[in-house]
Structure formats: C-alpha cells, structure tokens
Amino acid sequence: MKMKQVRLYGPQDLRIDEVPMPQAGPRDVVVKVAVFGICGSDLNFARNGYIGSPSPQPIPLGHELAGTVHQVGEAVQDIAVGQRVVIHPMKGSNRIGTGDPVHGGFAEFLLVRDAALDESVFPIPDHLAFERAVLTEPVAVGVHGLNLCQAEPSDRVVLFGAGPIGLGVVAALKHRGVERIAVVDIIDERLERARQLGADQIINPAKEELEAALRATFGTVPSKITGQPLVNCSLYIDCAGQGALLQQAVVMAKDTARILILATHKQPVELDMVQVLIKELAIRGSLSYPDEFPEVLAMLGDERLVLEGMHSHSFDFDRFAEAFAMAQDPHQSAKVLVQVS
Structure with missing residues (x-):
C-alpha cells in the first residue's frame, strides 16, 4: 500500500x-x-x-x-x-x-x-x-510560555510579532481574562487579525514611534531608582525575534516587569544589563510544550473563545x-x- x-x-x-x-x-x-x-x-x-x-x-x-x-x-x-x-x-x-x-x-x-x-x-x-x-500545537507553544511567566488577568501586556504564534498568544491571554494587550507588528494585516482576536491596541512601529504609542496607551510609572518615567506594562512577550525590539523592551520596561521570549533569534542580542539589574527585570525563555496539550484542548473547546483571526x-x-x-x-x-x- x-x-x-x-x-x-x-x-x-x-x-x-x-x-x-x-x-x-x-x-x-x-x-x-x-x-x-x-x-x-x-x-x-x-x-x-x-x-x-x-x-x-x-x-x-x-x-x-x-x-x-x-x-x-x-x-x-x-x-x-x-x-x-x-x-x-x-x-x-x-x-x-x-x-x-x-x-x-x-x-x-x-x-x-x-x-x-x-x-x-x-x-x-x-x-x-x-x-x-x-x-493545539501552535497555541501550546505560547501557553507554555504564559505558564512559565505566570501570566494573570491583571497583567498589562505588550506582544511583539503577530504571526501565527503571536496570534495564538493573544487568544490564550484573552481566555485567561487579560484585558490590556498591545500588539506590535510592521504588517497591518497581521495587526488587524490581532485586533479580531482581542488586542485592545495595535501599533505599527514603521508608522508611529513605539515607546510614545505605548506611553499613550498604558501611561507611565517612575523608576524607583532613577525616577525616569517607564511604560506601565508588566509583561512583554517576544514573538518577533527582532533584537532591536528586545533591546527597546529592556529600556522601556518598568521595575519588576517580565520579558518572555518565544521567538527564535538568529543572531545574538546585546542587552543593557544595567537596566536589567536596577529594574529587577525577569527575562524568561520558553521552548516547546511539555505538558500543555490538555489545557489547550480544553481552551479550544470553549466556544466563547474567538479564533477566526x-x-x-x-x-x-x-x-x-x-x-x-x-x-x-x-x-x-x-x-x-x-x-x-
């Protein structure tokens, strides 16, 4: 046969x-x-x-x-x-x-x-x-990362990259009850899909300055050490794999913010470790999905979850x-x- x-x-x-x-x-x-x-x-x-x-x-x-x-x-x-x-x-x-x-x-x-x-x-x-x-498989990639960084409904999230993995993360965040989600991408069609899935803010950094747009959306809080105004977001999720965005996240992030890396970076990325230190940032990588399939199948089975985008x-x-x-x-x-x- x-x-x-x-x-x-x-x-x-x-x-x-x-x-x-x-x-x-x-x-x-x-x-x-x-x-x-x-x-x-x-x-x-x-x-x-x-x-x-x-x-x-x-x-x-x-x-x-x-x-x-x-x-x-x-x-x-x-x-x-x-x-x-x-x-x-x-x-x-x-x-x-x-x-x-x-x-x-x-x-x-x-x-x-x-x-x-x-x-x-x-x-x-x-x-x-x-x-x-x-x-199930592509959504599980993001859900594993969300589990590792303990994403909660109260999180204020910036997500870089609205490809299929990033879109799955938006859906998973909404299913967890997260309301404040800004998605960043340079392709407008991808951003519109993120909006369909529940992102409340979409930003194209080729058309507007990223940090200014995030400050306008989320406001700022002062750094405990320097007093510098920082974007009031608790979780940055990298689904883009662009080193410059990761570098900018470290600079913009407020004290004790978390940065989750889901994307594959093809080149080493230099980060400002002084910023990581004084702001007590948590940077977490995530690979694969060892235990997430049952959780994701249950999520996909919830007919209230919007996935059309x-x-x-x-x-x-x-x-x-x-x-x-x-x-x-x-x-x-x-x-x-x-x-x-």
Whole structure:
C-alpha cells in the first residue's frame, strides 16, 4: 500500500511523493490525517533545504496535525480505531516532521511510535472540529510560555510579532481574562487579525514611534531608582525575534516587569544589563510544550473563545504547493491549513 507524503529535497524543493504506508508495531498507532497546519519552522526548513544538517535523503515535514486512529498496535492501551485525536510530535521516541527520516505530518497517514493516551495521543472532544483542534500545537507553544511567566488577568501586556504564534498568544491571554494587550507588528494585516482576536491596541512601529504609542496607551510609572518615567506594562512577550525590539523592551520596561521570549533569534542580542539589574527585570525563555496539550484542548473547546483571526486559509492536499506559497506571504496569511481527508 502506498500513500502521499510531502518530502523536502533541498531549498524550496518540496514534493508530494508516493511512499509506503506505515504499519503499526506492537506499541504504535497509525493515524489517518484529516488536516494539518503549516508552521513557521516548516518554512524555515524549506528555506534552508534541510533539518538540523544537510542530508542526501529527502526529509518529511509537518508536525501540526489532527486525524483519526486507523491502526492500533497490540500492546497499546486505551486507544481505539476510529478515535479522533491530535498528536504531540515530540513525545516518546517521536520527532515527527522535525528530523524523523521517515515520518511527518504532511501525509495521508502517520506512524506514532510508543503511542500513549494523554502523552503522545490526545483525544479530541466530539464537539471540537478538526480545523480547530489542529491549532493545539501552535497555541501550546505560547501557553507554555504564559505558564512559565505566570501570566494573570491583571497583567498589562505588550506582544511583539503577530504571526501565527503571536496570534495564538493573544487568544490564550484573552481566555485567561487579560484585558490590556498591545500588539506590535510592521504588517497591518497581521495587526488587524490581532485586533479580531482581542488586542485592545495595535501599533505599527514603521508608522508611529513605539515607546510614545505605548506611553499613550498604558501611561507611565517612575523608576524607583532613577525616577525616569517607564511604560506601565508588566509583561512583554517576544514573538518577533527582532533584537532591536528586545533591546527597546529592556529600556522601556518598568521595575519588576517580565520579558518572555518565544521567538527564535538568529543572531545574538546585546542587552543593557544595567537596566536589567536596577529594574529587577525577569527575562524568561520558553521552548516547546511539555505538558500543555490538555489545557489547550480544553481552551479550544470553549466556544466563547474567538479564533477566526488565527486561521486564514484552507487548501486541499493536492494544492499543497499553493498552500505552502500562501503560508510564506505574511500580508495575506495567518495559519494555513491543508485538508487531507
């Protein structure tokens, strides 16, 4: 039996190949993919032409997916054929779409090794559509960071970068009851999506001076040491990966503010450590989502949560090239989904 799978051959060389359909071992399950999402890391892998280091073999991509259990290994417990699920791509021995030489989520079927309920395989509630459930992985990236920095309803938040991860953070903040959220981006279409998701202020620093706009929105409080007026925000979230914004956040931040870094910075960033010291700033990095899937699935299942601004386009699998091209256009797209079955 053969199936369709997207594989990366080199820089911007993605092909839909016919490959052997996976078979479940005793501890594995095979999932029939219903829908998958295209992630910013997939775009980066395609630009580079490889994952980690160059390989002579084509590499499968895709780690955001939802579908139905198709086959269950004999030693697997509590998972049944026909169950609707989302997959944690990094649990057990899995590295789905992020370096596994054989298995990726941009496919008709996917093997999940060492399958365990509520660890690598998570059931989708009956009322939750695949198109919403597939957002679990990207939203979990931000929710893990919010958990690490203990985001609360009383926080006054500045978020840099309104790509899919940043938009998911806006949705998660609103779900936590945070009301004061300013989103910063240089692309107006992204800012409008952030507004749809609940941001009460949007700022394009290419059109207005950032610190002045934030002071006008949130007001200022004096520094305890210098008396200098500082932006009255408690939490800065970096989803942009632009060093200059991070540097500016350290300068603008009030005493005891927190700075959460969710973005990947491609170059080292020099920060004013005197400001970090005298203002007692807390800078926290966040990677992946070790335990957040159940929390995010419950959040996505709340029909009061507005998510329409996060998902921009859907394509059928045979139009994958169009879908991937759209995902690379930040003016038109947010999260791009591909329907498989």
